[in-house]
Amino acid sequence: MAAMIRVEQAWFDVLAEAGVAPAAADLTGLVGDGDVVAVAAGAEGAGNPVAPLVRLIRDRLRSRGDSRAADWLHRGLTSQDVLDTALMLCLRDVLGRLAAELGRHVEELVRLAAEHRGSLRAARTLTQHAVPTTFGLTAATWLESILDARSAVTRVRASLPVQAGGAAGTLAAATELASGAGSADAPSTARGLTTRLASRLDLTDSPPWHTRRTPVTRAAAALVTCTDAWGVIAGDVLVAARPEIGELAEPSGDGRGGSSTMPGKRNPVLSTLVRTAALRAPHLLAMTHVAAAEAVDDRPAGPWHAEWPTVQELARTALVAGSQVTELLSGLHVHIERMAATAEAAAGTLTAERGSLPGASASGTDVREYLGAVNLLIDEALTRADAALGPEREGTG
Amino acid sequence: MAAMIRVEQAWFDVLAEAGVAPAAADLTGLVGDGDVVAVAAGAEGAGNPVAPLVRLIRDRLRSRGDSRAADWLHRGLTSQDVLDTALMLCLRDVLGRLAAELGRHVEELVRLAAEHRGSLRAARTLTQHAVPTTFGLTAATWLESILDARSAVTRVRASLPVQAGGAAGTLAAATELASGAGSADAPSTARGLTTRLASRLDLTDSPPWHTRRTPVTRAAAALVTCTDAWGVIAGDVLVAARPEIGELAEPSGDGRGGSSTMPGKRNPVLSTLVRTAALRAPHLLAMTHVAAAEAVDDRPAGPWHAEWPTVQELARTALVAGSQVTELLSGLHVHIERMAATAEAAAGTLTAERGSLPGASASGTDVREYLGAVNLLIDEALTRADAALGPEREGTG
């Protein structure tokens, strides 16, 4: 609701700034947490929360004697303008927090990849031992996924558009108001209001996108790119934390992972919860696409409404999972002796490919001699991480 | 299968070019359409078609006396390298054809937007008449969605990565082969083979991404961005083709839309089929994300396998729908008199907002005077289209 009020305020300011409306009123403090229930109740009647919210603010403005402000509030906008722009503001906040969280993941993974560059481990493919690798490369591969996700998040965040098209995306009311205020080129003045709104709210300018939902599906896709990357990390930890494998363990302490009946049992709770998020998120993304594909007419009946709870749930899920991944990575226990022992015990299997190569220079079964380009691939990931985080580090230095 | 053989050939050439293997054999004509059934049968046993295909080619090479080539074929690669790279080649082709198809959509929509810039129409929001608009703006909004899709398609197409990591993404075999061939820096030589392969196949270079499935989910997302855009067009045509509305009609002729029982009935078949594609695609995208989130170990058991049929179906669906949209747009009937008549008959409703505005300069009910910034928004879309297609046009001039 705060985001919606912020949009109304910014639009009001823009109207005044452009000389289209008289001086804007300050909406601060007019509506508070105590009004949420009433607005929500009205939302069911109107189909969205904007109509009751505008009505409420207008009543409050009139109560304090400012009926001119009440008349001008929201003029030129439609409910969807307010909600879509508010959604973009919320997403900017969410994506910003996720970018920071992903930055933390990058740092932890850079540390793990470097530290375990030589920590010998058996690679598993289709669950079976394949060739030797190191845990450093595992961390480097996780790192590349996180960098992909971070890149998606920051790219999407930089392109979140403002929405201001009026009743049906024609800017009719805004044009009329501009004309009434004496604008010589009312359509340009009206279109300029959107540009000003974007600038004031730090969103990108855009023509109306009431039925072009790429901004929403793109943001949802970025969120799922995060949960995909985290899902793989969580899944790998869940496998490696099995007692028979015992190569990784979750951070202990603070009541994490206790069982309600088995004393001493430590469940890999963080990975479990992160994987849960990763299993749920794709379905939420699919919902946003079904909604996007059905966004007919000049503003649709239903598909648009399906976006709010879906994106909200997706964002919430991603934020929680992101913080759990930070906790997981920062306290991850890496049992390098166990990794090495397993790999060495399986040396015959892990080097079988080597012996089958034509013209091979050597065909021994020393697993440490068959690590291929592991070091170089780790360096490649570290370099990419450095390039990704570098500019910001300097910027904050 | 052709794409898989192409990958094997390119890798063989790269091995030879880098001096890692002796001269590469020419695989042309070794395996043909008649072998598809046998390879498919073997695929069920091996879990993927690469193992039986490699075995078959080796047999054929040996049959023609080239047992050294048989020995060197596929060395350094794993099945997933071949399949992932072949998938990327297929996607490059698919995305290229889609970009061309989207280019055709852009041209048709530029024509429709310009031609119907002033074709008065009632805008509908939540199914009800809202304010006046023109069909030119409807076309311009469709156009913006198509431009979004085209931009996603071309961006993804330019970043499709090669896959070559060997058994578990460590390049162990390739490094061993490079070492056997006397390389002073075998890991770099091995990593260089991937770079060469990328260059030879016109894909982007990449470290192994066996468990980092962003390339697949990104491509799937681009495909669904297309079907989303088309779904909205199809849905709008389906509404407007209703006899009670009658503002748009599908192209007639060539047996389109006939009923099996009702003579004379013309069904909007193209829109129906395009909408079908748009309803199905999001679920296929969700599948690729579940697969991506579960890609554990160094190569996963199941999630990777779930990608092939899914992406294949998604690509096929998008290609068919794309061509149907071209047919739909190029022959779309626009009944401008009916549009205008409906809008004028609803003038009171369509201008109700106007009369409610504070300080409005005029409050008449002439729908043509309340078109807001329609013209300017159409220009904005046309300019964007021009910028998007411009460079290519020059390039082909």
Add this chain to the structure above:
Amino acid sequence: MAAMIRVEQAWFDVLAEAGVAPAAADLTGLVGDGDVVAVAAGAEGAGNPVAPLVRLIRDRLRSRGDSRAADWLHRGLTSQDVLDTALMLCLRDVLGRLAAELGRHVEELVRLAAEHRGSLRAARTLTQHAVPTTFGLTAATWLESILDARSAVTRVRASLPVQAGGAAGTLAAATELASGAGSADAPSTARGLTTRLASRLDLTDSPPWHTRRTPVTRAAAALVTCTDAWGVIAGDVLVAARPEIGELAEPSGDGRGGSSTMPGKRNPVLSTLVRTAALRAPHLLAMTHVAAAEAVDDRPAGPWHAEWPTVQELARTALVAGSQVTELLSGLHVHIERMAATAEAAAGTLTAERGSLPGASASGTDVREYLGAVNLLIDEALTRADAALGPEREGTG
């Protein structure tokens, strides 16, 4: 949380009743709304809310001096037993409320089908006019869908199973406790505790189903069968409420459907919100199935956890949509003159099939003469409704 406490209490009572534990303590009032935040916080640490809840109740029991009760509480159960059984209790409540709501829908639709048995209307197929029908048959078809949904809901509701398997579904702790209490056949006594628990909570008896998630997917499917049926009703109303068609209108009054900018505009808000629910629900169902398919080990890490928020959201969505459908149907405006006028104006089209039939007795274009078996099909639906609701009516008579 209330449902979880109810399960703990019932189990405690069962232990005592069977002579396995000493007299059960009364848990009433031990934990209240004020504890929700603390339990939720603990839930993140433990991965589920049961462990912190049990700990809290034990602390409270000890505080009031009942340390023996604290010792016995929850013995023999695992977290999943409590949560799954609590979920079933919540679902029983939800499905019961839905069955009642669907009963209301049945009554409204029986009324509409009977009342509009002869209300002439043009049938639309693939959006185009097809043959004549009546609105009574439309209502009868909706009714059949609602009866399907009601049948699914009541069948599932009657088969919701209790869950009580202990740490890994072996009833090990319960068997041990029974043995300690002197049972001659401890396994049977332990298994009997589950049966008693089922009886006490009015659920069906079942062996443990920690990894067999049919009860959850079946319940989710029943919920989506409801939203499917409602989605069609909502979609049909959305089409018919278009101003150009104007055959149906939503109930007016009480602030429903107001626009934030267009005075006088009435949006079909109820149908819009119901359709929203119908578009979202299938994805939530898919989530429960992915979870069910991945429920490995003796209790899974993640898939089970993905069920709670999913089923909860699905249940909430269905309950809200169900009440909206009741409001929609009970106040639906049926414009029979408009229906008839459209059908009569399209008489040529609507009877074209008739003229093409071989050996037809008549080939006139009177739409009222080509209504086929409409009456009989309406009767068939009414009879089915009567049979479905009949027993209950008698029961309450």
Add this chain to the structure above:
Amino acid sequence: MAAMIRVEQAWFDVLAEAGVAPAAADLTGLVGDGDVVAVAAGAEGAGNPVAPLVRLIRDRLRSRGDSRAADWLHRGLTSQDVLDTALMLCLRDVLGRLAAELGRHVEELVRLAAEHRGSLRAARTLTQHAVPTTFGLTAATWLESILDARSAVTRVRASLPVQAGGAAGTLAAATELASGAGSADAPSTARGLTTRLASRLDLTDSPPWHTRRTPVTRAAAALVTCTDAWGVIAGDVLVAARPEIGELAEPSGDGRGGSSTMPGKRNPVLSTLVRTAALRAPHLLAMTHVAAAEAVDDRPAGPWHAEWPTVQELARTALVAGSQVTELLSGLHVHIERMAATAEAAAGTLTAERGSLPGASASGTDVREYLGAVNLLIDEALTRADAALGPEREGTG
């Protein structure tokens, strides 16, 4: 296509049998495999394959001089009647084959549950060792899931409805034809044709369900209930086949599981492919529900069309996975010594719960003494299997 011709033939026979049409023609041999391409091409134009197929059969009938049959063919039906009924016939076949396949699974699992009733094993919950169990109980739990699936499959199979409503579900043409043939109660005669068609095709009778898609979603749900059950089995095998666990192994032989680069490696290919099916199926189910929820008008434009490829793919996926499960279960290697050794080595952990119980009779760490009701639960599953298969066995005895 064969199913569609079968429906046309049966309807023709029914028309003749009821005296509505003159003697039915024999359609055998009129259309063959060579016509598939032409019909498919026509299908794109008409939006479905029925219109071109009917046209083709009529042409062939006329070519052989039977123009009266050509006139009467398909009269009273619409495309959707033919396709929906053909889909039900295909589903009956598919569900029948699945029921048989599930019967084989039941038999294998009965064998495994009985044989390994006492095969000690460590239960894992959230990936960690929990309490002792036996592999017999694991098999019994799988068995219960298979019995759930089999029950869903047979129930759905027994209720697949015929579809025959004519152009818009009013039976208008059929009624007209009955009237022309002199029926005193033409609507009843027409409705009776559907009943006769059901009887002739061994489907259940039903009023038209053009927009009530429960028969499709219910069948899809049954298919996914199968893949869910199989997914859990496959997932459990994938975990247990990990070399560090080594408790289960897939059947070897016949080229299963070979690697394209690593000699000697055996991949758990069957489980991998079965899990793939289980990961994909839920999304296909979601598609059928979105289609069901959007089935507006008297026959919808798009949602119906989305069902065919979806259900077809789901059926194909289930059939293949079902046969792979049979192969997997019938040749599954159970390493009971390894299971026992792991459980015994973890005895302290596996019996920790036991020691914490109040008033426990014993608190030793002998894992074989803490198996709870394992035997009894196995018996319960075997009894259920016996009851499920029993009647059929007798029937075939």
